[in-house]
Amino acid sequence: xxxxxxxxxxxxxxxxxxxxxxxxxxxxxxxxxxxxxxxxxxxxxxxxxxxxxxxxxxxxxxxxxxxxxxxxxxxxxxxxxxxxxxxxxxxxxxxxxxxxxxxxxxxxxxxxxxxxxxxxxxxxxxxxxxxxxxxxxxxxxxxxxxxxxxxxxxxxxxxxxxxxxxxxxxxxxxxxxxxxxxxxxxxxxxxxxxxxxxxxxxxxxxxxxxxxxxxxxxxxxxxxxxxxxxxxxxxxxxxxxxxxxxxxxxxxxxxxxxxxxxxxxxxxxxxxxxxxxxxxxxxxxxxxxxxxxxxxxxxxxxxxxxxxxxxxxxxxxxxxxxxxxxxxxxxxxxxxxxxxxxxxxxxxxxxxxxxxxxxxxxxxxxxxxxxxxxxxxxxxxxxxxxxxxxxxxxxxxxxxxxxxxxxxxxxxxxxxxxxxxxxxxxxxxxxxxxxxxxxxxxxxxxxxxxxxxxxxxxxxxxxxxxxxxxxxxxxxxxxxxxxxxxxxxxxxxxxxxxxxxxxxxxxxxxx
Numbered sequence: 001x002x003x004x005x006x007x008x009x010x011x012x013x014x015x016x017x018x019x020x021x022x023x024x025x026x027x028x029x030x031x032x033x034x035x036x037x038x039x040x041x042x043x044x045x046x047x048x049x050x051x052x053x054x055x056x057x058x059x060x061x062x063x064x065x066x067x068x069x070x071x072x073x074x075x076x077x078x079x080x081x082x083x084x085x086x087x088x089x090x091x092x093x094x095x096x097x098x099x100x101x102x103x104x105x106x107x108x109x110x111x112x113x114x115x116x117x118x119x120x121x122x123x124x125x126x127x128x129x130x131x132x133x134x135x136x137x138x139x140x141x142x143x144x145x146x147x148x149x150x151x152x153x154x155x156x157x158x159x160x161x162x163x164x165x166x167x168x169x170x171x172x173x174x175x176x177x178x179x180x181x182x183x184x185x186x187x188x189x190x191x192x193x194x195x196x197x198x199x200x201x202x203x204x205x206x207x208x209x210x211x212x213x214x215x216x217x218x219x220x221x222x223x224x225x226x227x228x229x230x231x232x233x234x235x236x237x238x239x240x241x242x243x244x245x246x247x248x249x250x251x252x253x254x255x256x257x258x259x260x261x262x263x264x265x266x267x268x269x270x271x272x273x274x275x276x277x278x279x280x281x282x283x284x285x286x287x288x289x290x291x292x293x294x295x296x297x298x299x300x301x302x303x304x305x306x307x308x309x310x311x312x313x314x315x316x317x318x319x320x321x322x323x324x325x326x327x328x329x330x331x332x333x334x335x336x337x338x339x340x341x342x343x344x345x346x347x348x349x350x351x352x353x354x355x356x357x358x359x360x361x362x363x364x365x366x367x368x369x370x371x372x373x374x375x376x377x378x379x380x381x382x383x384x385x386x387x388x389x390x391x392x393x394x395x396x397x398x399x400x401x402x403x404x405x406x407x408x409x410x411x412x413x414x415x416x417x418x419x420x421x422x423x424x425x426x427x428x429x430x431x432x433x434x435x436x437x438x439x440x441x442x443x444x445x446x447x448x449x450x451x452x453x454x455x456x457x458x459x460x461x462x463x464x465x466x467x468x469x470x471x472x473x474x475x476x477x478x479x480x481x482x483x484x485x486x487x488x489x490x491x492x493x494x495x496x497x498x499x500x501x502x503x504x505x506x507x508x509x510x511x
Contacts, residue, residue: 013092016083021094023080027226028106030073031234035113037061041456042070042449043116047153048184054114054191063459067448070117070230077226078441084220085433096215100206103223104199107233111195115187115236118450119155124238125179125186126151127162128172137162137169138328149181155455163332166325167275168238191236197244198233204244205425208251221425221433227440231415239415242276243422245269246283250426253287253394263287263306267313274314275321278333279416282405283423284314286398337363339411342471343446345479346410351471362410373404376489382428395426403432406439407482413450414443431488439481446474 038056039045041063046054084092115121127137129150138161142154162169171193179186205218222228232240249269252262266287273280287310295303322329338359340346346362353361377400383392402423406416417440424436446469449456453466 013087013090015087016090017087017092017094020080020083020087021099023076023083024224024226025080027073027077027080028229030069030076031116031226031230032106032109032113034066034069034073035110035116035234037066038114040066041451041458042066043114044119044122044155044451046114046184046187047149048179048182048186050184052182052185053112053188054184055112056114063462067462067465070448071445073230074227074441074444077230078437078444081220081225081227081437082434085429085437088216088220088429093213093216096206096212096219099216099219099224100202103219103225103229104202106229107195107198110229110234111188111191113234115191115234117231117235118237118447120238120450121187121190121236122154122183123157123162124164124168124172124190124236125176125183126154127164127169128174128176128186128190131169131173132176136326136328137172138326138331150176150179150183150186153183156452161328161332163336164238165242165275165277166321166329167272168241168277169325171238171241187236190238194236194238194240195233197240198229201240201244201247201422204247204251205422208254208426217429218425221421225421227414227437227444228418228421231444232418235415237415237418239277239418242273242280243418245272245276246280246419247422247426249273250283250286250395250398250423254392260302260306260309263291264309264313267310267315268317269313270310271314271317271321274318279405279419281314282401282419283398284310285401286394286396289397290394336411341411341413343443343474343478344410344412345475345482347471347475348479366408366410369408370404373408373485373489374400376486377403377432380489380492381432382430392427395423399423399427403436403485407485412443412478414440414447417443432485435481435485435488438484439478442474442477442481446470 034040034042036056037043038058038061040061043056043066123142126142126148129148130137130140130145133145133148135145141161142151142158145151164172172190175186175189175193178189202218202223205222206215209215209218231237232243246269249266252269253266267284270281270284273283288307291303291307291310294300295307340350340359340362346366349362349365350358378397381396381400383396399420402419406412406420409416417436420436421440424433448465448469449458453463458466
């Protein structure tokens with residue numbers, strides 16, 4: 001009788017791939033059902049006309065049921081992706097377009113269902129409402145306007161002005177202009193724009209991938225990734241809006257010789273992403289590094305102009321939008337820099353050395369760890385196997401920057417990982433796909449739900465999710481993942497990794 005290990009090795013890539021896609025489908029079904037059940041501990045109620053979308057039943061589901069569905073969805077989705085990654089390594093291939101179409105359809109379905117997972121969309125709607133009613137969202141708090149039908153519905157962060165960029169605020173104001181005094185309709189408009197941004201990113205990744213194998217990779221890592229569909233789309237987080245121009249910037253820059261106009265356009269797109277969420281600036285480091293290295297290696301007289309065009313494009317958009325936003329647009333950035341989220345390795349450091357008294361040490365440690373991880377990842381991430389094009393190298397460096405930031409940052413939430421998934425989708429298969437999957441899965445289980453348990457009335461039987469899982473178990477796991485990333489980088493055979501070779505398709509899948 002064959003042992004489990006031999007039986008597992010004997011399974012063909014095609015069987016594993018089909019099983020993985022089935023698990024992903026089950027995962028998405030769990031998330032869709034959770035949203036359709038109506039308001040619960042993972043789904044805030046949306047005041048407003050019931051005839052307005054998004055639509056859901058009003059079943060008053062048990063907290064145990066909805067959290068159980070989300071846990072099942074996260075585990076099934078992570079397991080499905082793991083099976084698909086293993087299957088690809090064993091030669092499995094399938095047509096990427098059906099996966100892309102399925103992912104876009106699921107994203108569209110989520111747009112018509114209420115957001116789940118957190119209450120951040122209530123904050124977005126409140127900031128947009130502030131703009132429409134003549135208040136500065138960067139200087140006004142929800143508690144300052146308690147009688148407003150939209151602003152008064154905010155659950156958390158009632159004493160925090162907006163920390164988001166001017167373009168994010170403009171999108172929120174547009175949604176509020178349409179939604180008026182209806183929180184429900186305002187959230188629907190934001191969710192619809194968010195789903196469109198997700199689909200646009202999927203389209204850019206698909207059409208710039210070039211080969212069916214790479215398109216399958218972008219479909220699995222982005223468009224049909226159930227963890228991203230849960231956090232970014234079903235959760236309606238505005239990170240999706242920043243990722244779309246971020247990916248577009250890398251696509252515009254791609255090529256063996258990016259001209260000055262293309263560098264300018266790429267810079268403007270990076271600036272647009274920064275004007276939504278500032279960490280999106282990291283991807284601009286990919287094109288900038290490639291242009292700087294080319295300049296130093298060839299002394300090409302055109303290289304400085306291309307580099308200047310990249311920075312000019314980003315600077316024009318950033319300074320222009322933040323100038324319009326007013327003098328308070330950066331007020332919350334400094335305060336956010338002092339935050340340490342419970343599910344990160346820095347929380348363990350905070351606990352061991354005295355909570356709240358080591359912010360300067362943590363900031364210095366973050367910068368040093370970020371730089372070390374960037375150096376390691378820039379050496380260890382695989383190069384493409386189709387030549388040394390500037391676009392491919394810019395993708396690799398951008399992925400290294402984003403991954404280093406996510407792993408080193410003191411404040412990290414599961415939907416932030418969307419930046420890394422989009423960047424990694426543009427490079428070759430590697431062990432870092434698995435490590436990012438473990439990271440996103442751990443953070444997903446940490447925030448169940450990502451709402452204040454006191455406000456939502458979380459049962460005592462589930463308090464251990466907030467008191468044990470989030471602040472104790474998950475920080476240990478994310479620390480282990482960080483160590484695993486460092487060890488993977490250090491074990492790289494060469495200082496400059498050899499080009500990654502795509503796994504060969506099995507005879508059955510080729511047929």
